[in-house]
Amino acid sequence: MSENERVVRASSADVFAVLGDGWSYAGWVVGAARVRSVDQGFPAPGTSLHHSVGVWPFMVNDVTTVEEFEPDHRLVIKVRVWPAGAGRVEFVTTTRPDGCLLVMREESMEGPVHILPHAAVDPVLHWRNTETLRRLAYLAESRAGLHRTQSTSTR
Template structure:
């Protein structure tokens, strides 16, 4: 399992505002290229974001579904990008000294990607997820007005 963490100069509420805005997903998730639809009820469990991954003309249409949501604390997702596979991603937030400490955990659960040894997959996921958290941080930090 790959685990990546980041301190974000924003409140947990601002970070979760981005995490739970299904339409913003392609803005911060590395590899997501567009959002086709967001289920009414997102981010409640069982609801999905319908997205495309990849680069045109090699786009894969698939979905990400909420497995668990604890407002302002935890968001667990089932992510899919078949034919490569399926995985679970968890975002866990805590407040530390007025900023958000966000931990992102990801592991593959089904499909050909599960055949990649952890020693190879985890460092690749870590680099990808560090960029994902950087993008998410920029969006969340932009929601908060700078102090006077």
């Protein structure tokens, strides 16, 4: 199992606002190219978001399904990317004075990737998930108003 953590300078509610917006998935998940549809009621357990992974013309359409959801605290999803396999991803936040600690755990469950040794898979997942958490944190911090673009005009 790969585990990553990041301090986010935003509240757990801001983090879960991003996690709960299925349409934002391709904006923060490394490898996701687009979201095709999101079930009504997402992220309630049993709901799914339908996404594509890869780069055109080599895209795979697949689905991510919510297994468990505790608002503003915990989300567990089953991610599929066939033919590579499927995995389980858990996001948990803990409130801190400067925002929250976000922990992401991912493990393979099915398919060819599942039979590979953890020592081979975990470093790749850890590297990818470091960037995923960076993108997710940026979106949550933007919601909290911490990232403002400034434009300067010169004449």
